[in-house]
Amino acid sequence: MTCQKQSTGSKRHAATWRQVGHTWRAGQHAAIASKKPATSQPHRNKKEANSNSKKIMMLSIFELVSLCLTLYILKKQYYYYYYSVEVSSEPEAINDDTCCASCGIAANDDIKLKKCNACHLVKYCGVKCQREHRSKHKRECKKRAAELRDEILFKQPESNHHGECPICCLPLALDAKKSAMMTCCSKTICNGCDYANSTREIEENLGQKCPFCRHPTPKNQEETVKNLMRRVEANDPNALRQLGNRRLKEGNHESAVEYWINAAELGDAGAHYHLHVAYRDGVGVEKDMKKSIYHVEQAAIGGHPEARHNLAYEEYRNGRIERAVKHLTIAANLGLDEALRMLRECYKGGRVTKEDFAAALRAHKAAVDATKSPQREEAEAKW
Ligand SMILES: [Zn+2]
Ligand SMILES: [Zn+2]
Numbered sequence: 001m002t003c004q005k006q007s008t009g010s011k012r013h014a015a016t017w018r019q020v021g022h023t024w025r026a027g028q029h030a031a032i033a034s035k036k037p038a039t040s041q042p043h044r045n046k047k048e049a050n051s052n053s054k055k056i057m058m059l060s061i062f063e064l065v066s067l068c069l070t071l072y073i074l075k076k077q078y079y080y081y082y083y084s085v086e087v088s089s090e091p092e093a094i095n096d097d098t099c100c101a102s103c104g105i106a107a108n109d110d111i112k113l114k115k116c117n118a119c120h121l122v123k124y125c126g127v128k129c130q131r132e133h134r135s136k137h138k139r140e141c142k143k144r145a146a147e148l149r150d151e152i153l154f155k156q157p158e159s160n161h162h163g164e165c166p167i168c169c170l171p172l173a174l175d176a177k178k179s180a181m182m183t184c185c186s187k188t189i190c191n192g193c194d195y196a197n198s199t200r201e202i203e204e205n206l207g208q209k210c211p212f213c214r215h216p217t218p219k220n221q222e223e224t225v226k227n228l229m230r231r232v233e234a235n236d237p238n239a240l241r242q243l244g245n246r247r248l249k250e251g252n253h254e255s256a257v258e259y260w261i262n263a264a265e266l267g268d269a270g271a272h273y274h275l276h277v278a279y280r281d282g283v284g285v286e287k288d289m290k291k292s293i294y295h296v297e298q299a300a301i302g303g304h305p306e307a308r309h310n311l312a313y314e315e316y317r318n319g320r321i322e323r324a325v326k327h328l329t330i331a332a333n334l335g336l337d338e339a340l341r342m343l344r345e346c347y348k349g350g351r352v353t354k355e356d357f358a359a360a361l362r363a364h365k366a367a368v369d370a371t372k373s374p375q376r377e378e379a380e381a382k383w
């Protein structure tokens with residue numbers, strides 16, 4: 001209880017606190033004690049002190065606790081200040097896009113800095129600097145690149161990959177049988193609009209034409225292929241994918257893959273999905289799981305619910321349940337029944353909360369309902 005010696009009097013108390021703020025040493029402690037006012041003299045005499053000892057002790061304990069508290073607060077404030085400086089300075093250093101991350105040279109009229117394509121966190125004055133900095137930057141770059149990829153991958157697409165019917169502007173159903181692609185213009189028309197057009201043509205005794213571009217309906221397979229090839233030459237992704245599908249049916253797998261690659265390069269989610277399957281199963285190409293995953297992710301980003309479903313399965317297989325659930329939720333929100341069924345299983349197993357499952361149920365219903373119309377229902381009933 002060294003503190004007891006200098007524990008009386010408010011002036012001394014204040015002096016002690018100030019002392020603690022700088023350096024706390026026994027010598028200084030004693031020096032402070034020696035400057036004590038006359039009121040503390042009884043403390044030197046044991047006999048006289050006996051009567052006051054209890055009071056002094058209580059006061060000393062109180063002061064000791066106060067002292068420890070002050071020390072704690074001071075220390076906390078110091079660390080807070082220290083770390084707040086550290087934390088705030090770190091992103092500044094990362095986001096300092098005015099200097100080359102490797103050599104530190106500042107950008108000017110002659111020196112243009114280029115961002116790291118993978119992470120967008122740093123800039124370099126040239127390829128040499130980027131290469132030299134690679135070993136230091138690699139880990140951070142990979143981490144940020146993965147985060148950026150996930151941000152894109154787990155974003156809910158606005159609609160499924162089929163998009164809308166260009167005539168009635170309603171979302172197309174996931175079931176491919178409920179719409180048809182016109183080879184003349186490569187537009188996918190819902191059965192409702194197709195049916196309404198056909199009915200009108202019959203009633204008015206008109207020749208059959210495409211409900212969208214009014215091109216005469218092909219009379220035979222030859223004309224259909226001719227139309228399709230014209231769109232392929234125009235580099236239409238729908239036509240390229242469609243021709244790939246035809247090549248697959250004919251057994252020409254290599255040619256199918258070539259057309260899908262062309263369509264995928266133009267952003268066609270359906271073609272990405274076919275490439276995912278081709279690389280996964282090694283059909284028409286050498287088996288390549290890395291490429292397969294890349295294409296299934298691209299398809300999923302483009303709103304392909306089956307691609308989401310396959311990704312969920314892949315994540316589940318690797319024990320990454322949380323990611324699997326995210327994929328299933330997105331697929332269910334796009335109206336995929338199978339994804340909703342699997343999500344229900346996850347809910348039963350305690351992997352999904354009641355609120356999240358209820359939200360997915362509502363979103364799934366809304367997505368399915370959005371593809372319905374009286375015209376489409378009439379077509380379904382009569383065709
Ligand atoms: Zn540089
Ligand atoms: Zn990077």
Ligand SMILES: [Zn+2]
Pocket residue numbers: 165166167168169170189190191192193194
């Ligand atoms: Zn329509």
Ligand SMILES: [Zn+2]
Pocket residue numbers: 182183184185186187210211212213214215
């Ligand atoms: Zn057409």
